[in-house]
Amino acid sequence: MKSLTTSSQVFYISFLFICGTTLFSSCSKHAKKVKGNYVGTLSINDTVMSNNANINIAELEDNVISVSSNYFNTYFVEIDKNRYFNSITYYSVEDNETIEVNNHGNIILIHKQDGEEFVFIGDLN
Numbered sequence: 001m002k003s004l005t006t007s008s009q010v011f012y013i014s015f016l017f018i019c020g021t022t023l024f025s026s027c028s029k030h031a032k033k034v035k036g037n038y039v040g041t042l043s044i045n046d047t048v049m050s051n052n053a054n055i056n057i058a059e060l061e062d063n064v065i066s067v068s069s070n071y072f073n074t075y076f077v078e079i080d081k082n083r084y085f086n087s088i089t090y091y092s093v094e095d096n097e098t099i100e101v102n103n104h105g106n107i108i109l110i111h112k113q114d115g116e117e118f119v120f121i122g123d124l125n
Contacts, residue, residue: 030079031059034090034101040122042071055109055120057101067099069120072113 035057042053049071058066060076068074077097081090088103098110105124110117 029062030081030090031062031065033081033103034065034079035059036105037125038105038107038120038122039125040107040120042069043119044071044116046117053120053122054125055107055122067109067111069118072111072116072118075111075113 038055038057039052040055041051042049042055053071054069056068058068060066063080064076064078066074066076077092077094077099079090079099080093081088090099090101092099096112098108100109101107107120107122107124109120111120112118
């Protein structure tokens with residue numbers, strides 16, 4: 001069995017280091033892609049409260065966002081992403097929360113809090 005030369009060893013070690021660094025740095029940062037102020041229609045228990053409501057999404061961690069509004073308490077939710085042909089959608093991975101934001105800035109949010117259901121449909125402002 002032939003042993004590797006020093007230059008071959010350096011090459012393989014460098015190659016593994018670059019691959020590892022690339023893999024580590026390509027970790028998903030979904031929260032950064034959906035943060036912003038969204039404006040749209042907000043309903044509470046099927047009653048339209050505002051056609052010009054604001055929902056603010058802030059980045060907490062790479063895959064965790066904060067959702068806030070004047071209509072409900074601020075809460076945190078973990079998100080992930082799906083790719084559908086040319087479109088990317090970010091969604092909640094939690095069973096009790098529905099949030100979908102596509103790469104065009106459209107949002108659908110269904111949130112339940114204190115016995116009320118909040119439905120928000122809007123766009124990135």
